[in-house]
Amino acid sequence: MRSWWWMPCLLVLAGCQTAPTALPSAEPRPAAECRWEGDGLASEEWVRRALTALEQEGFVIRHTETALGLVNAERTRTVPGYGDFYDRERVGVFGGYGVGGGRGGLATGVMIGFGGGSGGIRRDATRLERVSLVADGDWVRVTRDIQVIDWQGDIREARSASDTDFCLSLRNAMATTDSRGGV
């Protein structure tokens, strides 16, 4: 209750948000390892290898376009108890008392209890990872981003993640993958 006051402030600020002065690029920019030469392989072969490698990593293929050498895939993972950090301050106190009378006696009672905010309900968030790969015949390029979506469907984190580790492991997986599905 004590944090009610920021609601109107937020609404006012949301009302006067201004357009950015430039269309943004990813920050950080895709790592150098996220782009490599096609080694003479046809773009369709790269697409086939990418499908196998991504599916082995737990990705679900969302879209392909062989004429562009494009693969789009995504992977979701549950982040347990993501919202708990923010809810921890909501601690409540409840209590009660009672007076009872009987024949020849009087009894009183008081009870008090403390309760935590999360109340035993796990509020898991979802981590969504989206990847696109384009093999245009000369070059193979990979981009990736990660979003964390909380239990209410709000995006809590959004960032580009075309980093060295991911691209190198994907590239290695594709290099050792047979496009017919074997390893």
Next chain:
Amino acid sequence: MFRFAILLLALVLTGCATTAPTPEPRELSLAATPGAVLQETVDLLMEEGYVIRHGDVELGRVEAALARWPGYRVRAEVTPEGDAARISMTATRGGRPLPPHLLDRLLAALQTRLGLAP
């Protein structure tokens, strides 16, 4: 009374926020085949770090997203125009259209990639 004022203010501001005009495209004619323009657009957006969500050569359409709050999206449509191609780009930020002049940098980079820079 004070709460009522806040509610009223919230409703007024919500009313402002729901007007979502259709994005105004930035268009450019390019002396290249539609296929080449589409491929270079995809490559350019990948270099910029965008994740390509959808692409279709026959429809001449590409859609890309950038995961930065509140979420950016760029859409390009390429149509044949005689021997050349015409590209039409729109961008949104958090679902709201961005001014078309912000796409000039991308279109200039696309011209350079196609070897058509003035």
